[in-house]
Amino acid sequence: MADVLIIGAGGVGQVVTHKCAQVPEVFSRIVLASRTEEKCKRIAAQIDRPTGPIETAQVDAENVPQLVELIERVKPDLVINVALPYQDLPIMDACLETGVDYLDTANYEPKDEAKFSYSWQWDYHQRFADAGLMALLGSGFDPGVTNVFTAHALKHHFSSIEELDIIDCNAGDHGQPFATNFNPEINIREVTAKGRYFEDGQWVETEPLSVSREFDFPEGIGPRKIYLMYHEELESLARHIPGIKRARFWMTFSDNYLKHLEVLQNVGMTRIDPVRFQGVDIVPLQFLKALLPDPGSLGPLTKGKTCIGCVITGTRRAGSKADGRSSGKGGGGGNGEEPSRYYVYNICDHEAAYREVQSQAISYTTGVPAMIGAMMMLTGAWRGAGVFNMEQFDPDPFMAALNRHGLPWTETFF
Ligand SMILES: NC(=O)c1ccc[n+]([C@@H]2O[C@H](COP(=O)([O-])OP(=O)(O)OC[C@H]3O[C@@H](n4cnc5c(N)ncnc54)[C@H](OP(=O)(O)O)[C@@H]3O)[C@@H](O)[C@H]2O)c1
DSSP: OEEEEEEOOSHHHHHHHHHHHTOTTTEEEEEEEESSHHHHHHHHHHOOOTTOOOEEEEOOTTOHHHHHHHHHHHOOSEEEEOSOGGGHHHHHHHHHHHTOEEEESSOOOOTTSOOOOSHHHHTTHHHHHHTTOEEEEOOBTTTBHHHHHHHHHHHHTEEEEEEEEEEEEEOOBOOOSSOOSSOHHHHHHHHTSOEEEEETTEEEEEOTTOOEEEEEETTTTEEEEEEEEOOTHHHHHHHHSTTOOEEEEEEEOOHHHHHHHHHHHHTTTTOOSOEEETTEEEOHHHHHHHHSOOGGGGGGGOBSEEEEEEEEEEEEOTTOOOOTTOBSTTTTOOSSSEEEEEEEEEEEEHHHHHHHHSSOHHHHHHHHHHHHHHHHHHHTSSOOSEEEEGGGSOHHHHHHHHHHTTOOEEEEEO
C-alpha cells in the first residue's frame, strides 16, 4: 500500500491516474498535481474510487522549492513525473532533497535546444545511489515497453541480439486536418529533428525523415510507410544490450501529416527561438501549439489502432519457446542456436482506450506502462539505488503486468 504523487495533468497524466486508481491494493492514496489545478480536478471527478477521492494540488514543476513544499506536505512513496521533459531535472532535484523515489516517461530536454539525451539524468546516478533512492527513466511505451520487449527477447529467445528495429505505427484517424497525438510542442520538436541510429559502435546521422521504407503491420493494419527517426531509447539500449550491432527507430506518418508539417516548417512556424512580434517575444512553435487541437480533445474522435513493437534479429537460443500468445512460423521453439528474426508487439484500439479511461491510445499506451513501472517499484519487483533504464530489470513481471492491465503483447518468429 503506497501513496503516489503524480505531476502533470495532461493526456498521459489522466491515464496514469485512472490506471493507478484501478489498483487500490498498490496505490492506496493518489495525489495529482499540475500547473493548472483545474485540469487535475477535472480528472479527479472522472474517477469514483471506494478507497477515497483523488486529491489535487497546484505546482510549478520548474520551481524546486515549490516542489519540495508539495512533496513534504503529501509525503508520497513515489513521484510519477508525467509533466513535460523540461521539468525532469527540477523534479529529480526535489526528490533528492526530500528523499523520495522518482519515475518518468521521457528524458530531459532543454527548452532552448531541440536536443534530448539521457546524459543529464544519468549524471544523477551517484546522488540517487548515495541517498539510497531509485529513479526509473522512460517508463512509457517507447521508451519503456520497447526497452522491456528487448530485454524479454534477450532473456528468453536470443543468446545475442544483432539488429533491433523499433517500429511505432499509429493507424488511427482523428478526422482533423492536422493535429498531434501528444503534446504538439514535444511531438514537432522530435519529428523535425535529424534522424540518428546506432551501427557498429557509432551513431549515424540522417536528414529529418529522409529514410523510409514500407512495413506490413499485423492484425489488419497492413502495409504503411515508416520513417527513420532518432528516439531516446536507442541511447540506453545501445549502452545496455551487449554486442548489439544496429539499433534503429521507425515511425509511420500519413502523407497529409507530412504535407502540413513541411509547410509549417517552411514558413518558420516550427521555430523554437523567440521572435519579436508587436512588442512581445513569442516562440512560433509555442504559438502553433496554442492553435492546434488539444490532443486530449482527439479522444472521442479517434478511430483505429496503434501497433508498436520490436523486430529483432540475432542468434536464437537453443530450445527458445515463444509463449502461448505467439503466432507465425518457428513460434514453438528453436532446435538449436540459429539466426532468427522475431517480432514482439502490442496492438491498442483507440476507441477501446477511450471507453476505459476517456483518452485515446497514444496517451493510454504511455500511461499504462507508467503505472506498471510504479507498481514494479512500489512492490519491490524492481529495486535498486541509482538511476535506471527499463531494460536493466527483469522483464518478466512487467511483461505479465502488461497482459493484465490492458496492453497484451504478441510474439512471433518469421
Ligand atoms: N514514453 C512514451 O511512450 C511517451 C509517449 C507520449 C508522451 N510521453 C511523455 O509524457 C509526458 C506527458 O505528455 P502529454 O501528452 O500528457 O502532455 P500534455 O498533454 O501536454 O500534458 C503535460 C502536462 O504537464 C503540465 N505541465 C507543463 N509544465 C508544467 C510545469 N512547469 N509545472 C507543472 N505542470 C506542468 C501541463 O500543464 P498545463 O495543463 O497547465 O499546460 C500538462 O497538464 C511528456 O513528457 C511526453 O514527452 C512519453
